[in-house]
Amino acid sequence: MVTPKFKKFKIEAYKPGKSKVKKLKKVVKLSANESALGISPMAKKLIVNKKMILDKYPDGKSNELRTAISKKYKCDLNKIICGAGSDEVIQMLCQLYLNPKDEVIVPEYSFLMYRIYAKIVGAKVLFSKETNYKVSIKEILKKVTKKTKIVFIANPNNPTATYLTKKEILKLRSSLRQNILLVVDDAYSEYMKNTDYSSGLDLFRNRDNVFILRTFSKMFGLASLRVGWGYGSKKIVNALNVIKPPFNVNGIAQLAAAESLKDQKFISRSVQHNLFYAKKIKGFLETYNIFSNKISANFLFLNFDKCKFTAKYLYEKLKLRGVILRSTEDGYGIKNKLRLTIGSKEENIKFMNTIKRILN
């Protein structure tokens, strides 16, 4: 028997944050930046009580969801495209824009899916150096050539938790050639209360050469339903709609996402909870000489350089006790750091108590 030949990719497959530990039934998963408060009670109520029509295809255009998004964020319905996670929107963008040999610039420690989807369509990925784990505009500009098509930025960035200020990201756009698409991934923007920050959507909603990404996987707690969206010029969105899989976002996801946008109480509670525990955990870890960046999103990027234990040691010890963080060595290649998601009250307490037990 012969296996017909397929293409070969020089790609390291995406490894998600771990969710299991051998022999342990219950674990605390703080490795994937999921919502600390689960899903919006309003959305939950709706999908539990509603008679779902599961034997018919969903609305391929996600019309009700796009209408809810346009109302919530005061933006144009026709400039929104929904995806099975923002992941799929990244994939579609790469398919739409990139020919083999085209170039894409990503910061060296940025979200891994940009480089993966760009490479799958044959583009060349250039990595711009960062300064202290923060995106450097100067370094991005150094990588620009005639072949540059897209620059991807997550703001704030995953896994480093640093962000470009409003001023800096505006400077990046104005310094890039007009015909380079700047993709601003707002995955964590709902959490951001820092006054020098503005989301991609707030800054660039009327720009034809910026494309914005949003997700329901993080603060809105719908990671498993796979739903996200992109926002860009009508020209780009119309072209994406031609290549979009016809029924990419399932019906339950569309309903739950639209409803969760209306749950203002849940949104405020999520932001408050995150700020409270991020501050508390940051301060707690500093007493063990484990330092992290200024608080931004729903995770901390932990630096062990001044700690008497290594990141690896603590990662393994925590895992044995059923608390899972994200290794930043896997995929990102960052040494002696860990990424910690802010969890529920119980999860955070368990995390802190476990640290105490290991380190004291």
Ligand SMILES: *Cc1c(COP(=O)(O)O)cnc(C)c1O
């Ligand atoms: C989690 C995350 C996403 C979201 O992916 P989905 O496919 O929407 O679940 C996108 N970008 C960044 C930077 C992320 O951290």
